[in-house]
Structures are given as structure tokens and as C-alpha cells.
Amino acid sequence: MHFILITPQIRNKSVLMKSDCMQTTIYQERKKDPIEMFHSGQLVKVCAPMVRYSKLAFRTLVRKYSCDLCYTPMIVAADFVKSIKARDSEFTTNQGDCPLIVQFAANDARLLSDAARIVCPYANGIDINCGCPQRWAMAEGYGACLINKPELVRDMVKQVRNQVETPGFSVSIKIRIHDDLKRTVDLCRKAEATGVSWITVHGRTAEERHQPVHYDSIKIIKENMSIPVIANGDIRSLKEAENVWQITGTDGVMVARGLLANPAMFAGYEETPxxxxxxxxxxxxxxxxxxxxxxxxxxxxxxxxxxxxxxxxxxxxxxxxxxxxxxxxxxxx
Known part of the structure; x- marks a missing residue:
């Protein structure tokens, strides 16, 4: 399977997605399949979606230091679909940027599926942000408020599945937990039944910020799922990543601030070399x-x-x- 870029603009060896020209060029085959990684039995090390920070240059850096899978920063799907300027400024990739997951903030199934179709040639999958606790995101119907709207999450996943026919293209969700964990397990089961590829769980509620991460809750969620689950929250070293992986039984760990402080963390360095x-x-x-x-x-x-x-x-x-x-x-x- 090859990926086709619609008229890439080359700038400093990166590929900037441009949507207004007609030429096509063959893109390097994306051989690394995240699903295969999660079923390998090995710890899958993931760079989190970080606004302003997890862009191409930083993804390139952490990949040099044993990061297995990278996410883009969260992109608002509606803006991405409607604005060429937003597409050109928000999403940049190149041939070495693989495997790659594009994370979208969305509250509309059609707009999300349109966004997924645009990035499909450039990425291994998309992720729906159901975990951002920031007030602006929740006020717009994005992020963590979606954990209380399982039907909308289901509809968005279904629409992407119906519109994107590329084999192996993943659709995942990143969530926070409820105070009543039964609601979270129910949400995850419904997402799994709809065709979600994997689920990333940040082990805090939408109201919690610096409280301890509920790794026990992540473990319970994993025990109730047949699809891969990624653990997220307060992981600052490779040793901590391995420990969280062991105690939760998850298939991978996702790190944000720990990688900002030390991009070589996954390679075992205690501080940035x-x-x-x-x-x-x-x-x-x-x-x-x-x-x-x-x-x-x-x-x-x-x-x-x-x-x-x-x-x-x-x-x-x-x-x-x-x-x-x-x-x-x-x-x-």
C-alpha cells in the first residue's frame, strides 16, 4: 500500500499538505503498523498530542530516541476542513514521520470524517480527543465533555469508518475517566463495539489536574477491553513507564511533559543528554x-x-x- 500526497510543497525537506493543486506524487509506504506494535507483547512508547509542542521537529527528535508512535497536536476538525490556511499551518509531515496519528477535536461526525479523509494519505490513523479538560474546549463541545456523550463518539467513529476505506487506517480515542468508573467502562465497551482501534486513558477525571493518577482505574478498563489500551499520566522516566505498563497491564504508555523535559527518556536517559x-x-x-x-x-x-x-x-x-x-x-x- 502506498500513500498519495496531493501536491506536496517541499520546504526544508518537510512535506506541507497543500490542497489546491492537482499533481500527485507517490509517498513512501508507511510500513510500521501501530496495531501490530500493540499486539507484539512489547511496551509501545508513545509521544502524546501536545498543543504547540508535538509538531514535526519534536516528533523527529523523539523518534531518534526510541519513541515508537507519535501524535500530532490536537487540531480542530471544523477549522481544518473549512480553511486551507488552517490545514497548511496545523499539519506538517515528511517521509520519516511514521507511524503517525493525527488527533482531532470534533463534535460533528461529518466534519470529522471529512478531516480524516484529508489526512488519510499522510498518516496511519486519527484520534478523537475525548480528554482535554480545558474550559474553552469543553465549552465548544470538544475534549473531556465527550466522555458524557457516548452516542456522539459512536457516530463519529462510524462515520470515519464509513468514509475512509484505506486498509489499516486506525480510529482511536483518548479519554479521561469518570468519578463512577462503571460509566467509563461502558463508554469504552461501546467505543470498542463501534470499531475503535484502541483507547488511550488518562487516569484522571476532567476536574482533576495535579492529583495522583488512578492507575488502578486504567487497569480495570484494560481488563474489560479486547482492543489495545494505552496508559497516560505523570510518567517521567523509562523506569516509570515500564512500571505503569506492568501494573496496568496495558499495551503501551503515552508521555507528554516527561518527553518535553527529556526527549531521550524512552531511550533510558535520566536527563536530557x-x-x-x-x-x-x-x-x-x-x-x-x-x-x-x-x-x-x-x-x-x-x-x-x-x-x-x-x-x-x-x-x-x-x-x-x-x-x-x-x-x-x-x-x-
């Missing part, structure tokens, strides 16, 4: 990463390896050249 920082500089410059994003990622990566004074100086830098000079002077990079 200097080689990883060097890799980020190379990747970010090659892919034309905006300065703010370039700088912000480095601030996260260097949090544990810099003193308070060094942080003040580094965080105040205002240009790419100043950052490279600083790294060269202080770390020989």
Missing part, C-alpha cells in the same frame, strides 16, 4: 522551526542540567544565533 540537545538544534534548524518553539523546547530540555543563574541568562536569549553561541560556549555544542 547533550547529544539530544545537539540533535534538536540540527533538526529544528533544518525544518525551519519558529524561534519561540525552538527556544521553548530547549528551556524544557535544559531544566535539570542548568543552574538557576544559567536559566535566567538562557531564558532571556532572543535569537537563534545567541542560543547557538551560548550552547557552544557553555557545553561545547
Amino acid at each position: 547533550l547529544k539530544c540537545i545537539w540533535d534538536w538544534v540540527d533538526i529544528a534548524l533544518e525544518l525551519g522551526t519558529p524561534y519561540m518553539c525552538f527556544h521553548q523546547h530547549l528551556m524544557y530540555m535544559m531544566e535539570k542540567i542548568t543552574s538557576r543563574q544559567e536559566k535566567r541568562v538562557f531564558n532571556a536569549l532572543s535569537s537563534t544565533s545567541a542560543i547557538i553561541d551560548y550552547l557552544t560556549d557553555h557545553y561545547g555544542i
Whole structure:
């Protein structure tokens, strides 16, 4: 199976999805099947969808350090379908960006299926965000409010399944849990019956922010499912990932902030190695990463390896050249 790109625009070796031209070109076959990974019996290590952060350059970096599967940042399906500008700014990929899941915020089955059809040639699957607890998302009918609307989730999954005929294209959901876990298990069973490929469970309710993650709840959900389940929440090291995987019995773990702080986490590093920082500089410059994003990622990566004074100086830098000079002077990079 090959994927066809509709007129890709090449910029710094990345492929920007453009929807208004007619030429086609063959895209590299996406050989890595996430479903096969989940059935391998091995821990599947997943980079979470992170607004502003889990974009192509960062996905490229974590893949170098043993990350098995990456998600895009959450994209609002309605905007993506209706606006060429939104498509061009929100979704960027290239041949090495595989396997890839595109996460959408949606509350309309038709718009979601339209968005899925657009990204189908470029990705291994889509994920429906049913877990974002931010007020703006829930006010728009996105995110965690969907765990209380199992019929809508069912309809969205069915519509995507009916409209996207590409073999192996996955449709997954990412959820939070209810106070009454029976409701969550019921939601997951209904999603499984509808044809969901796997479910990612963040082990907190929509109201919880920094409370301990309910890994016991994730375990119960997994025990009630036949499809793969991914555990998510407060995983900061490979050792913690392996421990959560063992105690929950899940098929993989998804990490967000832990990877921001240490993109080499899944490779077993306790803190960001200097080689990883060097890799980020190379990747970010090659892919034309905006300065703010370039700088912000480095601030996260260097949090544990810099003193308070060094942080003040580094965080105040205002240009790419100043950052490279600083790294060269202080770390020989």
C-alpha cells in the first residue's frame, strides 16, 4: 500500500499538505503498523498530542530516541476542513514521520470524517480527543465533555469508518475517566463495539489536574477491553513507564511533559543528554522551526542540567544565533 500526497510543497525537506493543486506524487509506504506494535507483547512508547509542542521537529527528535508512535497536536476538525490556511499551518509531515496519528477535536461526525479523509494519505490513523479538560474546549463541545456523550463518539467513529476505506487506517480515542468508573467502562465497551482501534486513558477525571493518577482505574478498563489500551499520566522516566505498563497491564504508555523535559527518556536517559540537545538544534534548524518553539523546547530540555543563574541568562536569549553561541560556549555544542 502506498500513500498519495496531493501536491506536496517541499520546504526544508518537510512535506506541507497543500490542497489546491492537482499533481500527485507517490509517498513512501508507511510500513510500521501501530496495531501490530500493540499486539507484539512489547511496551509501545508513545509521544502524546501536545498543543504547540508535538509538531514535526519534536516528533523527529523523539523518534531518534526510541519513541515508537507519535501524535500530532490536537487540531480542530471544523477549522481544518473549512480553511486551507488552517490545514497548511496545523499539519506538517515528511517521509520519516511514521507511524503517525493525527488527533482531532470534533463534535460533528461529518466534519470529522471529512478531516480524516484529508489526512488519510499522510498518516496511519486519527484520534478523537475525548480528554482535554480545558474550559474553552469543553465549552465548544470538544475534549473531556465527550466522555458524557457516548452516542456522539459512536457516530463519529462510524462515520470515519464509513468514509475512509484505506486498509489499516486506525480510529482511536483518548479519554479521561469518570468519578463512577462503571460509566467509563461502558463508554469504552461501546467505543470498542463501534470499531475503535484502541483507547488511550488518562487516569484522571476532567476536574482533576495535579492529583495522583488512578492507575488502578486504567487497569480495570484494560481488563474489560479486547482492543489495545494505552496508559497516560505523570510518567517521567523509562523506569516509570515500564512500571505503569506492568501494573496496568496495558499495551503501551503515552508521555507528554516527561518527553518535553527529556526527549531521550524512552531511550533510558535520566536527563536530557547533550547529544539530544545537539540533535534538536540540527533538526529544528533544518525544518525551519519558529524561534519561540525552538527556544521553548530547549528551556524544557535544559531544566535539570542548568543552574538557576544559567536559566535566567538562557531564558532571556532572543535569537537563534545567541542560543547557538551560548550552547557552544557553555557545553561545547
